[in-house]
Amino acid sequence: MVFSFIIGRHKADLIYTRVMNHSDLPIYWTDPEIGLIKTRIVEILPISPSEQENGRECFLVLENSPFFPGGGGQPADRGTIAGFEIGGISRVDNLIGHRITGGENLAGGEEVECTVDMDFRRDSRQQHTGQHLISAALAEYGIATVSVHLGNEYCGIEVDAVDVENRIIDRVLSRSDEWIQEDRPVRSRYLSQKEVEELPLRRPSKKKVEGGTGPVRVVDIEDVDVTGCGGVHLSRTGQLRFILFEGAERIRGRIRLKWIIGDRAVTRARSASDRQDRLNRLLSCEDSEVVERAGSILEELKVCRTSLIDSEQEMGRLYGEKISLDSENPVLQIGGGMERLNAAADAAACRGASSVFFVGGTTPNGDFPWILYRRNPDPNFFSRFKETVFESTGGKGGGNPPVWRGRIIDAKKALSAVRNLLTDT
Numbered sequence: 389m390v391f392s393f394i395i396g397r398h399k400a401d402l403i404y405t406r407v408m409n410h411s412d413l414p415i416y417w418t419d420p421e422i423g424l425i426k427t428r429i430v431e432i433l434p435i436s437p438s439e440q441e442n443g444r445e446c447f448l449v450l451e452n453s454p455f456f457p458g459g460g461g462q463p464a465d466r467g468t469i470a471g472f473e474i475g476g477i478s479r480v481d482n483l484i485g486h487r488i489t490g491g492e493n494l495a496g497g498e499e500v501e502c503t504v505d506m507d508f509r510r511d512s513r514q515q516h517t518g519q520h521l522i523s524a525a526l527a528e529y530g531i532a533t534v535s536v537h538l539g540n541e542y543c544g545i546e547v548d549a550v551d552v553e554n555r556i557i558d559r560v561l562s563r564s565d566e567w568i569q570e571d572r573p574v575r576s577r578y579l580s581q582k583e584v585e586e587l588p589l590r591r592p593s594k595k596k597v598e599g600g601t602g603p604v605r606v607v608d609i610e611d612v613d614v615t616g617c618g619g620v621h622l623s624r625t626g627q628l629r630f631i632l633f634e635g636a637e638r639i640r641g642r643i644r645l646k647w648i649i650g651d652r653a654v655t656r657a658r659s660a661s662d663r664q665d666r667l668n669r670l671l672s673c674e675d676s677e678v679v680e681r682a683g684s685i686l687e688e689l690k691v692c693r694t695s696l697i698d699s700e701q702e703m704g705r706l707y708g709e710k711i712s713l714d715s716e717n718p719v720l721q722i723g724g725g726m727e728r729l730n731a732a733a734d735a736a737a738c739r740g741a742s743s744v745f746f747v748g749g750t751t752p753n754g755d756f757p758w759i760l761y762r763r764n765p766d767p768n769f770f771s772r773f774k775e776t777v778f779e780s781t782g783g784k785g786g787g788n789p790p791v792w793r794g795r796i797i798d799a800k801k802a803l804s805a806v807r808n809l810l811t812d813t
């Protein structure tokens with residue numbers, strides 16, 4: 389048997405399929421719950437040297453592949469063939485090739501065991517079937533789905549609109565919830581082009597099946613959605629569990645709606661609930677009060693910060709004034725951060741000090757901030773400072789006359805070295 393189905397990929401129009409007869413249907417359509425089968429290698433196709441990533445890759449073509457090759461925004465399955473991990477699934481000369489690394493000992497005609505990553509497939513089926521429900525609900529408001537992206541983080545649905553109101557999102561969510569609770573069956577049918585044309589498809593067929601009369605795959609979610617689709621679905625909507633809305637982003641002048649679907653949504657909701665609980669205990673309040681409480685704490689914090697900066701500057705001024713009275717000792721460790729150091733250097737300069745060096749308090753990195761002021765320094769002053777202080781005390785910094793700033797590791801050594809430098813020159 390050769391591969392007799394064709395799956396249109398990444399098309400906004402009807403994803404169609406031609407089958408020679410129904411017994412040729414791929415197993416991922418007929419039995420998507422089956423994750424372990426034995427089948428034969430039909431062919432091993434070489435990969436051209438320029439496309440090789442490590443020189444040992446090839447494509448395996450299987451007689452009856454259980455792996456969905458991807459399409460319509462739904463990613464390809466993952467899994468192993470004869471123990472080799474599949475690195476990607478591609479169409480090669482109209483055949484479906486499973487890329488593997490190694491496998492030099494495999495041969496055409498050989499029977500191999502294929503294992504589908506069923507966790508990945510379950511998630512993929514949930515995302516894709518959930519997307520059908522959401523697109524159907526959006527269609528009730530005249531909002532058409534333009535493209536779909538099923539990513540690792542979220543299911544993105546690009547719609548033919550520049551904006552979607554919150555009330556519509558709410559309605560779409562409750563409509564989807566209803567359909568999930570009703571546990572509606574999801575079925576596939578294989579119809580002739582003529583039969584398809586008579587169906588009220590959500591996504592109209594824009595493209596005739598090439599040259600023929602072969603059946604087209606139509607997926608029905610009972611009394612919810614009828615659309616042409618080549619993807620892999622859940623068998624009932626109840627398996628979707630839950631859908632969350634994650635926000636929207638602009639894309640190509642339209643809007644992309646982001647959804648968290650299925651087990652992902654349950655995990656997300658549980659972790660949100662756990663986070664909420666921790667926040668409530670941290671802020672000593674109920675769910676409904678958290679936002680207001682956090683807002684007022686931030687407001688208080690802002691006031692405290694302003695007041696702290698005022699105090700720091702005031703303290704710096706006092707140190708600056710004090711040091712300006714003692715020309716014998718122009719260095720001082722005064723604690724605090726740059727606010728305090730700046731104010732101290734300013735005040736000392738205003739009081740006529742010729743040189744001062746202040747060191748602040750220890751930072752979370754374990755070093756200390758410093759500031760240096762030197763009135764009318766000679767051109768080599770800061771070079772001498774660097775030589776004397778940085779090399780012996782592990783410091784760094786820079787600036788422009790008359791002020792320089794930086795960090796120092798050994799505060800005590802630095803104070804002594806700078807005192808000698810400033811009183812010697």
Ligand SMILES: [Zn+2]
Nearest residue numbers: 607617618619
């Ligand atoms: Zn589908």
